[in-house]
Amino acid sequence: GQQLNQSPQSMFIQEGEDVSMNCTSSSIFNTWLWYKQEPGEGPVLLIALYKAGELTSNGRLTAQFGITRKDSFLNISASIPSDVGIYFCAGYGGSNYKLTFGKGTLLTVNP
Amino acid sequence: DAGVTQSPTHLIKTRGQQVTLRCSPKSGHDTVSWYQQALGQGPQFIFQYYEEEERQRGNFPDRFSGHQFPNYSSELNVNALLLGDSALYLCASSWQGTGLYEQYFGPGTRLTVT
Numbered sequence: 001g002q003q004l005n006q007s008p009q010s011m012f013i014q015e016g017e018d019v020s021m022n023c024t025s026s027s028i029f030n031t032w033l034w035y036k037q038e039p040g041e042g043p044v045l046l047i048a049l050y051k052a053g054e055l056t057s058n059g060r061l062t063a064q065f066g067i068t069r070k071d072s073f074l075n076i077s078a079s080i081p082s083d084v085g086i087y088f089c090a091g092y093g094g095s096n097y098k099l100t101f102g103k104g105t106l107l108t109v110n111p
Numbered sequence: 112d113a114g115v116t117q118s119p120t121h122l123i124k125t126r127g128q129q130v131t132l133r134c135s136p137k138s139g140h141d142t143v144s145w146y147q148q149a150l151g152q153g154p155q156f157i158f159q160y161y162e163e164e165e166r167q168r169g170n171f172p173d174r175f176s177g178h179q180f181p182n183y184s185s186e187l188n189v190n191a192l193l194l195g196d197s198a199l200y201l202c203a204s205s206w207q208g209t210g211l212y213e214q215y216f217g218p219g220t221r222l223t224v225t
Contacts, residue, residue, distance in 0.1 A: 004153075031212045042115070042201050042216030043154065050212075088153050092212060097167040099144070099203075099214055101153030 002027050002093045006102030014110050019076040021105045023089030031092040032072040033099070034063050038085045046087075047074070079109050113138055115204050115217035123223045124192050132187045132220045136204030143185040144214060145177060146201040154201055160185055161207060189222075197224045 006023045013019060023032070031050055035043035047058050049065035049072060056063055060077045072089055086104040093100060116135045124130050136143050142161045146154035156169035160179035179185045183204075189196055199221050203214035 006153075033213070035216075040218070042203075042218045045213060045215060048213050090153075095167060096211065097144070097159045098156045098169060099154075100156070103151075103153050 002029075002100050004089055004091060004100055004102035006089050006105055008105060009103070010106040010108070012108045012110065013079055015079060015081060017079055019079055019083075019107060020073065021087060021089075021107075022071060022073045023091075023102050024071045025091070025093070026070070027093055028069040029072075029091035029093050029100075030069070030096075032063070032065050033090045034061075034072070034074050035088045035090060035101075036085045037088060037104070043088055076107075079107075081109050081111050083107060084109050115140075115202055115215055117200075117202050117217040117220050119220060120218070121221045121223075123225060125225055126192055126194060128192050129188065129190045130192060130222060132189075132200050132202075132222070134185045134187070134202030134204075134217060136183050136185070136202075137215050140204035140206050140215070141183050142205045142207055142211070143179055143183065144203045144205070145185070145187045146203065146216075147171070148199040148201055148219070150198075157187070192224045194224050197222060 034046045037043040047063040054065040062075045064073045089102045144159040145157040148154040158168040163179045174190045199219040201219045203216045205214045
């Protein structure tokens with residue numbers, strides 16, 4: 001089945017630093033989504049990407065839909081303590097209904 | 112604007128028992144999907160319901176079944192529980208129109224099987 005490889009698995013950064021994480025697949029995805037999950041909560045949708053090459057921002061977050069349609073990137077600028085959590089990439093491949101998730105990137109921000 | 116709600120929050124069951132989890136979608140949404148999230152993993156797609164029918168299923172056995180009601184709320188049923196069914200069960204809703212791809216998640220039900 002389709003799999004998403006997300007990296008890095010974890011990051012420990014200082015407040016104010018910029019963060020980059022990415023997600024790759026061996027097959028084409030038609031839509032990419034980025035979610036954030038905090039302990040005891042469900043994932044919260046951050047950004048949705050629909051076209052290859054698309055670059056979309058949501059505040060300090062910027063995500064890109066890779067040109068090959070097999071990858072996506074998420075950047076967080078000027079990190080703050082409340083950015084702590086697990087960031088998941090997710091995408092729709094051959095199906096319009098089944099959302100496939102990566103394993104997540106655990107972000108820790110040191111004040 | 113009420114978001115996705117799930118009940119119960121936590122549940123403890125014994126191997127072999129059956130369990131029913133409930134979900135109410137976000138206001139205006141008509142499609143409900145269920146996911147299983149094991150510790151340290153991303154959510155895994157179980158199935159999606161639209162117009163009271165299951166329209167796609169992930170790699171889960173028939174012990175996992177569901178239902179969608181006319182008010183769009185949904186139930187997930189798991190029979191003959193195994194220890195490996197212990198996980199966070201997440202419900203997500205979306206709108207069949209232009210918002211189909213954007214799924215909004217509830218807080219989940221933590222199921223522990225002993």
